[in-house]
Amino acid sequence: MIRRDLVDAMVAHARRDHPDEACGIIAGPEGSDRPERFVAMDNAERSPTFYRFDSMEQLRVHREMSANDEETIVVYHSHTATEAYPSRTDISYASEPQAHYVLISTRDPEQHELRSYRIVDGVVTEEPVEVVESYMFAHTGADDTPDCP
């Protein structure tokens, strides 16, 4: 589940950097699995086929997150000529088992494609993306659990 404004921010970043790949993270409270703080990162490779977080920027963001008790909830990047599916390189580098890996394809100038995956020990599992306006009113519990017992 992810807020619409965060999805819009990822897509806007991917469009802005096209034809190079764009990348970044969305941080959230540790253990919450709730993406909240959008952080666009520099692609140190500035390449249409590869991305790598700038190492100094990554250290700075890592320290901010530690100080705020946040962790990486989403790692996103774009594919500018292929579909929104993790490449072999994406899988070999994936090292955040708790993160959602979001891929955005900008190969079609009109219609983007956005999909999300878990990548754990080299195994890719696609997961549905539910876009909500706000987490406050979003449905999170089981249907048979009353809000006010």
Add this chain to the structure above:
Amino acid sequence: MAVTVSIPTILRTHTGGQKSVEAAGATLAEVIDDLETNHGGLKQRLVKEGALHRFVNVYVNDEDVRFAGGLEAAVKDGDTVTILPAVAGG
């Protein structure tokens, strides 16, 4: 020469879940060898064929060691070594 080494989530299986551990050494290579004696298996996650693995970033204080001598980077008492997985792909 004691330094604090910050361990990323993905490597904490080697440190019994600890986020940071102490190690000793005058260079990064020595620190990694010392880590290996107490936390077996870490070295092969960090070093490949005598150089730092491309899948990790290692910093001494605020410096990325790739630009500061790699494994030969000098480390002194009280320094912080931070290990982060490189975030990259195609």
